[in-house]
Amino acid sequence: MSNELLSPAEMAEADRLAIAAGPFDGIGLMRRAGEAVAAVVLARYPQANRVHVLCGPGNNGGDGYVVAGILRDSAVDVLLWVSGPPRAGSDAALAASQCPVEPRPLAEFVAETGSIVVDALYGAGLSKQLAGDAASAVDRATELNLPVVAVDLPSGVSGASGEVLGRAFLAEVTVTFARKKPGHLLLPGRAMCGEVVLADIGIGDETIAQLEPRTFENLPALWLRHIPIPAIGAHKYKRGHVGVFLGGPSATGAARLSALAAARSGAGAVTVLSPANAMQVNAAHLTSIMLRKAGAIEDVHDFVGERRPSSFVLGPGFGIGDKARDFALAVLARKRQDGGVEGLVLDADGITSFRNAASMLFEAAGRPDAPTLTMTPHEGEFGRLFPDIVADKDLSKLARARAAAVRANAIIVYKGADTVIAAPDGRAAINGNGAPWLATAGSGDVLAGIIAGLLAQGMPAFEAACAAVWIHAEAGSRFGPGLIAEDLPLALVPVLRELVDSRNETASR
Template sequence: MKTPHPDIEFLATPAETALADAAAVLAGVPIETLMAAAGRAVARAIRARFRPAPTLVLAGPGNNGGDGWVAARLLDQAGWPVAVAALAPPRPGTAAAEAAARYRGPILPFTPAEAARAKILVDAVFGAGLTRPLAPEVAAVLAAASGPVVAVDVPSGLCGLTGRALGAVRPAALTVTFWRRKPGHLLLPGRALCGDLVLADIGMPAVGPPPRLWRNGPWLWRLPTPGPESHKYARGHVTILAGPTMPGAARLAAAAARRAGAGLVAIEAPNPTIATLLRGCEPGLLVADGPSDDPRHRVWVVGPGLPATPETLARAQTLVAAGRQVVGDASLFAAASGQPATLAGFAVLTPHAGEFLRVFGDPNADKIAAVRAAAAATGAVVLLKGADTIIAAPDGRAAINDNAPPSLATAGAGDVLAGIIAGFLAQGMPPFEATCAAAWVHGAAAPTGPGVLAEDVLAGIGVAMGQGAEYW
């Protein structure tokens, strides 16, 4: 992988964040310093977003509560009408206890009535590392909020690792987090529960575990750029298998591969009738009457519009055995149902949640771990499609793509994505980078609003690629 860009978006799990905190202390940055910076960031975000109004800070007993005590003190010093309600006092001798001792403002009971009276509620009860549902009395206080909620790190009850709601979670209008985003900030439903997200620099030193998870974007990959001596053969050849009843799926994938920059794109027709039909379509599209063994046909897309039969899977396996890079999609997963080993050696696999379940099992408990396991089992880069698309490589690298608009939830959009991936592979991008780039371009290319078709995404691919290239 190339040298990280300075603005690269690493993500940190709650466990990695705890390790980084411990490493910071060993490097000479005490927890008290980090807590003071975090509380200052929360107070700054509140003052930037809201006008002064009665504000209640709900403080938990740990470091998350300590951030809340600091924010309350700073708001109080600025003349902001603020009070604190503590779930429990911090443990004596901790940084949170010191932060609580320095606060001089009002302290109120931790009750639903007090939460309902506040115009702004600051949720500093529990952070991203919580792994159990909130106690009913805590959930009741948060649920009583009558105004906007500002969450510290994550809304209490949200799992920072998986983005799952561990029981009742009061959505936040604004969430302030520190150092790195957590996976739960990007994965659904966590992303929706966090509201607007502010990532604050709290002076964390450059220590801690090496990153293995990223927010996907142009900082993670670089699109191929044709040079002055480039020609169509240098930009690679993509071949898409067409099915007998749904050849439109192959057409969408082919058009996307062409837009993504592949030098030559062909559709292999299943019979002469389909071949004749396809030859009347886009003038730049090549149509093959039968199987090809040309070694220049290096990248293949197998699945869109094909029947879910053993023959489809066997043809894909033959291509893999011949050393081709195969992007597997759609009906291929029905053909491989319950048999993940049959997909070994593919370059990229692009299931949606139902297809993933059929082959690899339920991913919902921890989607990142499930996709990583599928990638390790098959040796393929695996992309789990969705509004929070996850991409994982066999070596454990993973990325979350969060730029897909709801308009992509339309038939054929997945075929377009498979074609973009193939187009980038044909131009020499490594599979993980090609798949991450394709997911981001796919989202950036999609129009928003009603009436969007998969065909409309094709028109935006060039513009999206230009936006990605501008980053560099």
């Protein structure tokens, strides 16, 4: 599966395994990497007056030496700037010895308008702040607004976390090899990469499979086979029933957005569970969505016993306090097996209600037969439940999400433009199709409803969360400027249609 993401350490191991298996040795892989970068430079910048290739002392620099040689052989005006000699006997040293371009000290780097920069200084493996001559080179390229082609990852961006370590190149194009790294998708790294070109240099799928990757780019290939398609004879309750909890009469819109999203995502029945004092206002706004009074725990148990809902949403517009905690724990106390409740999606006020009682929630979710808990926190809500995880500055967003999922016994949807979805078993996905148009009130309520709708139809929890995040973002991207949350449920329809068609086509092959 080509959507696996490899950490810098995993990528180094993939290189080692590929070299051991052949047919390419280390310098062979380096030459193929250099060829891929040079091909991008020649194709995209044919009018460049000059190409400045910046090489570090490691393998990233070795790729750069190959690039410089190919460009020189292609009659391109090339200047080569090096930060230091490669280690004696290394593949990079061999590439440097075979490069026909005379090296110059990086400390003397100068450039001119109309030229471009190939950044082959450090790539994804950098673990400390970019400083000295390398930082000065970033400043010069930035001042002149020069197009940058980055090798593997812009120097200064962590391949593991996407963090900018001091300074970093802002690339127009980043050419990486075999698989992307988390830093290509996590912010701010994603914004520094420009377009990411994934090049095949001879590290095969069978080599990657030996690493058993647990991190993925959130693409349909990860979950498409689980997208629910109703059977011809299915009735509405066979397609799943979602219950959406609602708070008081002054904040009813958020829950209705969740309910409508659950219905649009394919749930056959959706019921808004309302306190008595909000029944009238909800009745005035609901048509295909059902309405039921649920002001006390007993009402919830009666609803579950009579209507056998598959999943619940709790949090949007609900209010913070004891009632939210009691309702959430009541759902998690049900049994998942034999047609019981499959899952609870806890969002917004539902999450914040447990800020001083997190262990109670996590314990309830950890019961072997408990419904699956999915939580969808934004940055602030995440910090309320996991303050110590947030306080650990050595953890990337990916690592924070993983740690939270294990502690909470839950699927964590750590929202943002680079949403991370993590499961307690160690799987994680980073979303890359987020759009700024989704930064609007009510957008998260819609996402919670999509997750619950997919859960209700029997989709596994991790895959349901991943699919919902991607579908939500894709719908927002396609709609574009002017998007408000009310637009999103209907905007889901063409995206879902294409996914169902794609799954059917795949199944028929």
